[in-house]
Amino acid sequence: MQEISPALNAFVVWIAMGGxxxxxxxxxxxxxxxGIDLFGACIMGIITAVGGGTIRDVILDVPVFWASDLSYxxxxxxxxxxxxxxxxxxxxxxxxxxxxxxxxxxxxxxxxQAASKVVAQEFGVPxxxxxxxxxxxxxxxxxxxVLSGNETLLMKxxxxxxxxxxxxxxxxxxxxxxxxxxxxxxxxxxxxIFAIRAAAIRWNLSVPDWAxxxxxxx
Amino acid sequence: MQEISPALNAFVVWIAMGGxxxxxxxxxxxxxxxGIDLFGACIMGIITAVGGGTIRDVILDVPVFWASDLSYxxxxxxxxxxxxxxxxxxxxxxxxxxxxxxxxxxxxxxxxQAASKVVAQEFGVPxxxxxxxxxxxxxxxxxxxVLSGNETLLMKxxxxxxxxxxxxxxxxxxxxxxxxxxxxxxxxxxxxIFAIRAAAIRWNLSVPDWAxxxxxxx
Amino acid sequence: MQEISPALNAFVVWIAMGGxxxxxxxxxxxxxxxGIDLFGACIMGIITAVGGGTIRDVILDVPVFWASDLSYxxxxxxxxxxxxxxxxxxxxxxxxxxxxxxxxxxxxxxxxQAASKVVAQEFGVPxxxxxxxxxxxxxxxxxxxVLSGNETLLMKxxxxxxxxxxxxxxxxxxxxxxxxxxxxxxxxxxxxIFAIRAAAIRWNLSVPDWAxxxxxxx
Numbered sequence: 001m002q003e004i005s006p007a008l009n010a011f012v013v014w015i016a017m018g019g020x021x022x023x024x025x026x027x028x029x030x031x032x033x034x035g036i037d038l039f040g041a042c043i044m045g046i047i048t049a050v051g052g053g054t055i056r057d058v059i060l061d062v063p064v065f066w067a068s069d070l071s072y073x074x075x076x077x078x079x080x081x082x083x084x085x086x087x088x089x090x091x092x093x094x095x096x097x098x099x100x101x102x103x104x105x106x107x108x109x110x111x112x113q114a115a116s117k118v119v120a121q122e123f124g125v126p127x128x129x130x131x132x133x134x135x136x137x138x139x140x141x142x143x144x145x146v147l148s149g150n151e152t153l154l155m156k157x158x159x160x161x162x163x164x165x166x167x168x169x170x171x172x173x174x175x176x177x178x179x180x181x182x183x184x185x186x187x188x189x190x191x192x193i194f195a196i197r198a199a200a201i202r203w204n205l206s207v208p209d210w211a212x213x214x215x216x217x218x
Numbered sequence: 219m220q221e222i223s224p225a226l227n228a229f230v231v232w233i234a235m236g237g238x239x240x241x242x243x244x245x246x247x248x249x250x251x252x253g254i255d256l257f258g259a260c261i262m263g264i265i266t267a268v269g270g271g272t273i274r275d276v277i278l279d280v281p282v283f284w285a286s287d288l289s290y291x292x293x294x295x296x297x298x299x300x301x302x303x304x305x306x307x308x309x310x311x312x313x314x315x316x317x318x319x320x321x322x323x324x325x326x327x328x329x330x331q332a333a334s335k336v337v338a339q340e341f342g343v344p345x346x347x348x349x350x351x352x353x354x355x356x357x358x359x360x361x362x363x364v365l366s367g368n369e370t371l372l373m374k375x376x377x378x379x380x381x382x383x384x385x386x387x388x389x390x391x392x393x394x395x396x397x398x399x400x401x402x403x404x405x406x407x408x409x410x411i412f413a414i415r416a417a418a419i420r421w422n423l424s425v426p427d428w429a430x431x432x433x434x435x436x
Numbered sequence: 437m438q439e440i441s442p443a444l445n446a447f448v449v450w451i452a453m454g455g456x457x458x459x460x461x462x463x464x465x466x467x468x469x470x471g472i473d474l475f476g477a478c479i480m481g482i483i484t485a486v487g488g489g490t491i492r493d494v495i496l497d498v499p500v501f502w503a504s505d506l507s508y509x510x511x512x513x514x515x516x517x518x519x520x521x522x523x524x525x526x527x528x529x530x531x532x533x534x535x536x537x538x539x540x541x542x543x544x545x546x547x548x549q550a551a552s553k554v555v556a557q558e559f560g561v562p563x564x565x566x567x568x569x570x571x572x573x574x575x576x577x578x579x580x581x582v583l584s585g586n587e588t589l590l591m592k593x594x595x596x597x598x599x600x601x602x603x604x605x606x607x608x609x610x611x612x613x614x615x616x617x618x619x620x621x622x623x624x625x626x627x628x629i630f631a632i633r634a635a636a637i638r639w640n641l642s643v644p645d646w647a648x649x650x651x652x653x654x
Contacts, residue, residue, distance in 0.1 A: 062595060154472065291560075
């Protein structure tokens with residue numbers, strides 16, 4: 001792994017915290033319409049924010065990332081409380097839109113970051129980094145949907161898992177060819193994920209019908 | 219951790235077994251109305267009884283508590299079988315009420331016990347003990363609800379997660395100020411949880427509407 | 437553990453791969469009617485194929501089985517893609533029936549294999565090998581049902597968990613009496629599971645009503 005400058009590192013931490021905020025806020029807004037109390041909202045926000053990375057670390061058999069740096073949970077907790085009390089404002093078109101884009105950045109960055117972590121551990125390359133990148137990015141959201149009784153994002157036509165998968169696959173496949181440029185490659189792949197995600201949010205794109213084979217009848 | 223007398227220890231074990239019985243029985247009674255067979259009922263009972271503690275131990279990366287002491291699973295299995303065949307009796311107002319109170323004791327004790335275990339491992343204090351205390355107490359019930367297709371307790375107005383969170387927070391926050399009185403403090407906090415839970419069962423209390431912000435419309 | 441001949445070992449690997457195919461294919465066919473895209477289908481197929489064994493390994497605290505041998509995931513991925521594009525053909529009565537029987541073989545073999553693995557680690561014998569055998573066999577299917585919003589197999593009257601439990605219990609209980617014949621005993625128990633499963637598929641057997649106590653009313 002190449003040397004990372006302190007400035008870049010600070011940038012990555014800021015993005016991670018922004019992503020954590022976005023995950024927690026979108027979680028609270030997703031379950032709020034069903035009428036949840038503050039405690040439930042905070043638990044949902046925290047689980048969504050750290051759930052995916054926790055599954056990844058448990059499967060890798062490394063200490064969960066939030067045990068040594070509690071700021072992820074503090075930030076998720078704070079964001080959940082604020083989102084709960086500011087639902088009306090947060091759900092306004094502009095703020096919610098901002099959160100969706102921030103969630104897109106978070107998903108992109110967490111997927112690539114996780115894939116990079118798994119590759120660094122030489123754990124089941126190339127499939128495991130791809131799988132665990134996807135799990136890290138969407139796992140928290142899946143748990144949130146299951147616990148709140150919403151349809152999971154895997155069953156929706158929204159372009160969500162598709163760009164995450166695409167970017168993570170490109171990253172892991174291309175990495176051996178650019179060993180010196182891991183950070184640049186990761187940034188490009190995260191941008192690919194985010195670009196598709198942002199286009200999907202902006203123009204309300206979904207997986208096109210012709211790409212979905214639906215078994216007739218039931 | 220201060221010396222614990224054998225008598226107190228035996229008391230704690232009895233409570234833990236009572237709690238395991240309560241978790242298994244309430245699980246079987248919760249899924250029974252949907253028509254489940256004996257095997258399914260036993261699996262539900264066991265998962266509910268040991269699920270929360272299993273998630274805690276996996277995240278802590280310590281051996282799961284039931285591997286070295288199978289009595290937890292034997293007790294959960296036995297209680298599930300009895301509950302299955304005695305549903306009518308168990309579901310009678312008096313017995314089911316008793317089970318609810320026993321479940322309240324179990325939730326209170328398991329939450330504090332788990333928080334204490336996590337603090338002893340110096341694992342992400344203070345947030346991780348609180349989170350894992352809550353997960354230990356309600357995790358099994360969440361898995362039960364998800365597997366049986368019931369609304370999870372996080373989405374209900376029942377006063378369940380709230381007292382658990384409250385008691386666990388008080389315990390973890392107060393612990394540094396009473397290092398010599400861990401057992402006394404834990405007992406007090408477990409009693410706080412149980413008292414609120416018991417009041418909620420007795421007078422059918424729920425999270426008051428004014429404390430729940432529901433987003434109008436959808 | 438007795439010496440295993442290379443021929444037997446190759447046989448076991450072929451069965452495991454066939455089972456992985458069956459798990460992935462039946463998963464894709466189970467979620468396809470709801471309209472899922474290719475990426476979602478692949479994720480569902482892979483999770484179903486390796487989910488149960490992953491939970492087992494995480495609880496045992498051993499490296500997950502697919503990290504060192506990615507062929508399980510490659511096979512699940514390939515089978516998912518083929519199943520997705522060949523849904524019409526796969527869902528035809530004959531092919532789907534074949535998949536159901538293959539799934540029956542897989543469930544039987546994975547349950548016994550897992551129980552044997554847990555016994556070999558002297559982990560919570562006799563209850564843990566039974567429990568983890570069941571979890572390995574049906575865990576992936578449970579996750580699939582939960583993520584796709586289908587009723588989980590624990591709530592259905594289908595004879596699925598029952599034969600798995602029966603065969604695994606016989607295996608673990610009988611093992612100490614036949615220490616020299618582990619493979620033979622395992623084969624017999626897997627055949628018991630498969631025989632009941634096959635009969636259930638062939639004659640559409642379900643858990644008989646009289647064996648299910650349904651609480652009147654709600």
